[in-house]
Amino acid sequence: MNECTPVLNTGLRGIQVASSKICDVLGKQGKLIYRGYSIEGLAEKASFEEICFLLLYERLPQKKELADFDQSLKNKRRVPENLFAFLRSLPQDTNPMDVLQMATPLLMQTDANAGKEGMENTLFSAENLIAGMATLTAAWDRIRNNKDPIPPDNSLNHAANFLYMLNGKKPDKETAHFFDTCLVLHAEHSFNASTFTARQVASTKAHIYASISAAIGSLSGALHGGANVRVMEMLKEIGSIDKIDGYIKDILDKGGLIMGLGHAVYQTDDPRAIILAPMSKRMGELAGDTLWYELSKELEIRGKKAFMERKQREIFCNVDFYSASLFYSMGITTDLFSPLFAMSRVSGWTAHVIEEQFAMAAPEPSLYRPGAAYVGDYCGPDECVYTEIDKR
Amino acid sequence: MNECTPVLNTGLRGIQVASSKICDVLGKQGKLIYRGYSIEGLAEKASFEEICFLLLYERLPQKKELADFDQSLKNKRRVPENLFAFLRSLPQDTNPMDVLQMATPLLMQTDANAGKEGMENTLFSAENLIAGMATLTAAWDRIRNNKDPIPPDNSLNHAANFLYMLNGKKPDKETAHFFDTCLVLHAEHSFNASTFTARQVASTKAHIYASISAAIGSLSGALHGGANVRVMEMLKEIGSIDKIDGYIKDILDKGGLIMGLGHAVYQTDDPRAIILAPMSKRMGELAGDTLWYELSKELEIRGKKAFMERKQREIFCNVDFYSASLFYSMGITTDLFSPLFAMSRVSGWTAHVIEEQFAMAAPEPSLYRPGAAYVGDYCGPDECVYTEIDKR
Numbered sequence: 001m002n003e004c005t006p007v008l009n010t011g012l013r014g015i016q017v018a019s020s021k022i023c024d025v026l027g028k029q030g031k032l033i034y035r036g037y038s039i040e041g042l043a044e045k046a047s048f049e050e051i052c053f054l055l056l057y058e059r060l061p062q063k064k065e066l067a068d069f070d071q072s073l074k075n076k077r078r079v080p081e082n083l084f085a086f087l088r089s090l091p092q093d094t095n096p097m098d099v100l101q102m103a104t105p106l107l108m109q110t111d112a113n114a115g116k117e118g119m120e121n122t123l124f125s126a127e128n129l130i131a132g133m134a135t136l137t138a139a140w141d142r143i144r145n146n147k148d149p150i151p152p153d154n155s156l157n158h159a160a161n162f163l164y165m166l167n168g169k170k171p172d173k174e175t176a177h178f179f180d181t182c183l184v185l186h187a188e189h190s191f192n193a194s195t196f197t198a199r200q201v202a203s204t205k206a207h208i209y210a211s212i213s214a215a216i217g218s219l220s221g222a223l224h225g226g227a228n229v230r231v232m233e234m235l236k237e238i239g240s241i242d243k244i245d246g247y248i249k250d251i252l253d254k255g256g257l258i259m260g261l262g263h264a265v266y267q268t269d270d271p272r273a274i275i276l277a278p279m280s281k282r283m284g285e286l287a288g289d290t291l292w293y294e295l296s297k298e299l300e301i302r303g304k305k306a307f308m309e310r311k312q313r314e315i316f317c318n319v320d321f322y323s324a325s326l327f328y329s330m331g332i333t334t335d336l337f338s339p340l341f342a343m344s345r346v347s348g349w350t351a352h353v354i355e356e357q358f359a360m361a362a363p364e365p366s367l368y369r370p371g372a373a374y375v376g377d378y379c380g381p382d383e384c385v386y387t388e389i390d391k392r
Numbered sequence: 393m394n395e396c397t398p399v400l401n402t403g404l405r406g407i408q409v410a411s412s413k414i415c416d417v418l419g420k421q422g423k424l425i426y427r428g429y430s431i432e433g434l435a436e437k438a439s440f441e442e443i444c445f446l447l448l449y450e451r452l453p454q455k456k457e458l459a460d461f462d463q464s465l466k467n468k469r470r471v472p473e474n475l476f477a478f479l480r481s482l483p484q485d486t487n488p489m490d491v492l493q494m495a496t497p498l499l500m501q502t503d504a505n506a507g508k509e510g511m512e513n514t515l516f517s518a519e520n521l522i523a524g525m526a527t528l529t530a531a532w533d534r535i536r537n538n539k540d541p542i543p544p545d546n547s548l549n550h551a552a553n554f555l556y557m558l559n560g561k562k563p564d565k566e567t568a569h570f571f572d573t574c575l576v577l578h579a580e581h582s583f584n585a586s587t588f589t590a591r592q593v594a595s596t597k598a599h600i601y602a603s604i605s606a607a608i609g610s611l612s613g614a615l616h617g618g619a620n621v622r623v624m625e626m627l628k629e630i631g632s633i634d635k636i637d638g639y640i641k642d643i644l645d646k647g648g649l650i651m652g653l654g655h656a657v658y659q660t661d662d663p664r665a666i667i668l669a670p671m672s673k674r675m676g677e678l679a680g681d682t683l684w685y686e687l688s689k690e691l692e693i694r695g696k697k698a699f700m701e702r703k704q705r706e707i708f709c710n711v712d713f714y715s716a717s718l719f720y721s722m723g724i725t726t727d728l729f730s731p732l733f734a735m736s737r738v739s740g741w742t743a744h745v746i747e748e749q750f751a752m753a754a755p756e757p758s759l760y761r762p763g764a765a766y767v768g769d770y771c772g773p774d775e776c777v778y779t780e781i782d783k784r
Binding site for chain 1: 427495501
């Protein structure tokens with residue numbers, strides 16, 4: 001009865017749905033490229049603010065431009081007054097990702113042109129989202145712990161200010177730098193699920209706040225943003241080096257997966273994992289507990305070996321494998337891992353919304369409207385006959 | 393530098409991304425099928441409650457089942473206490489779709505198992521969303537107009553109770569019946585943009601409240617849920633029968649489109665438009681003003697003729713063409729058209745979330761993760777070189 005042949009493209013793997021100038025992921029070579037620049041150079045040298053500029057404005061800023069952009073973000077750190085009241089009205093055990101999804105559109109209230117068309121308005125909103133989501137994330141963690149939100153400190157950069165608003169004290173230089181690098185590493189990754197959600201919502205001409213809220217919802221899923229949380233849970237379950245082999249055997253016997261190993265795109269170690277591993281080690285040293293790094297390292301070595309022996313193929317670290325122990329060593333609660341991801345990735349999401357709405361290579365804008373193969377009932381050669389309720 | 397050949401599937405038209413048992417749309421024949429039943433029979437005989445049961449539980453209910461389901465929805469009409477306080481804290485000009493996107497996840501608070509895995513929990517949440525979104529929509533319209541929300545009246549069915557909560561008086565029988573039929577007609581339409589958004593968010597294992605909130609964001613776009621608003625704006629702009637020809641000429645000269653004519657899937661009149669047209673006429677009579685119906689009817693006839701003359705091809709009415717005048721004749725403000733669409737389509741969205749999470753035909757669950765063709769810079773044969781900021 002279907003009009004089309006049902007050739008399913010489940011999960012859309014390998015289906016190119018758009019052209020984009022934002023990011024390239026070269027799975028075979030293990031390369032991640034933001035607007036032409038490889039992640040290794042950016043992680044070493046660029047700040048998160050610089051990455052935001054690069055993603056939104058399509059090139060690296062000059063000194064004056066970066067200073068102006070930085071000031072513009074700082075001007076947007078304060079959030080609408082009724083936002084804190086809203087957060088205080090929520091049950092304290094509300095998941096931070098749910099809070100972020102609900103409350104992010106409230107940032108519209110400090111954006112006079114929110115929802116109005118035009119690229120300049122949308123860029124303003126993008127900056128407002130980048131600045132505001134950090135404040136919102138920190139504020140919710142304070143409020144749920146019966147503490148008052150801490151006003152932003154504009155002497156600090158985005159990364160350091162977030163840790164200050166979260167913890168109430170300024171971070172040491174090394175921790176602040178590591179956190180900044182984490183934001184750089186998580187900023188963008190082409191058409192992953194949440195980015196695709198953001199673009200899809202934007203493709204209907206919905207405004208950027210609606211798009212970003214939807215993307216947060218997508219990131220909240222256990223298969224997406226929740227992955228490094230599950231890595232951390234796994235590390236805690238293992239608990240000590242001598243239990244690694246048993247854990248690996250158990251999980252592979254059950255046909256399960258080792259969390260943080262394997263990726264839909266990379267066929268080599270994720271370049272971000274390679275950068276994160278030594279950061280995790282050093283952060284463990286700073287925190288006086290290197291157990292989580294050591295567990296991760298041994299699990300990587302033995303897990304890869306076991307996987308090869310069982311399945312005769314290689315498996316590789318993804319970004320979540322070392323970010324888990326790194327964030328944990330920074331003293332960050334596991335249920336904040338995904339919100340941190342979101343407050344970094346919002347830079348990429350907003351760049352994609354702008355590209356979708358203002359710079360699509362396609363001849364005209366159109367919303368994403370795929371097909372589906374109907375495999376349901378027809379109760380015979382024609383459609384089912386509606387029978388009156390008394391006769392069912 | 394790309395690893396794949398860039399064969400773009402812009403907008404995903406014609407790409408089948410999943411198999412589904414929920415809905416079939418036969419574009420050539422102009423048929424819309426919910427779980428095997430054609431829309432004509434359902435619109436004539438079934439209530440919205442029955443459609444919700446059909447979509448969620450995969451078959452028409454027996455009498456006792458429908459009564460139980462109806463009671464279950466009624467039990468969920470009351471919303472969390474802090475929801476009204478939240479609505480009162482919003483600026484009165486906040487768009488109802490933004491309010492709905494933000495506030496819908498608050499319905500989690502009256503759902504003890506919200507976010508927990510399992511199909512039974514998710515079905516409970518689906519019912520909670522169907523019942524709660526109606527209350528929320530009516531409450532926001534009251535609050536923004538400085539009126540108190542009206543508690544639900546459980547002697548009324550879903551459609552009549554919504555109009556009661558909105559207007560503060562019980563609707564006459566014919567209006568209530570028409571509104572019920574509108575909910576039936578808008579309940580489901582396969583993988584349109586918002587449904588695809590809901591499924592995509594659900595595919596990450598995000599919970600159903602996150603998925604539905606995201607879908608509302610998608611529906612809020614002018615190209616999607618906003619279409620019948622634009623039809624109404626067009627009808628108001630035309631204003632009288634004698635201005636129709638001039639309007640059509642102007643818009644076609646400019647290469648524009650007549651709102652409400654044309655659809656991505658149907659190659660004939662949308663079966664829902666055929667059902668809505670006489671309802672719009674009758675509702676105009678009831679309201680004592682048939683202008684909007686008459687304008688629509690003449691615009692349809694003359695617009696189709698002009699389109700054929702100019703472009704040598706037929707164009708057809710879509711669902712938005714007559715729903716605009718129908719809702720308007722019911723006295724509903726245009727910026728509530730999309731929320732009404734949402735409070736009907738939530739039945740389809742929730743059915744799709746459940747199918748995505750519990751009944752996918754694919755061998756294993758996977759999130760939607762498409763590709764994109766990178767067409768950005770590489771500054772030469774290899775990636776761009778990061779230059780220090782002072783040297784730019």
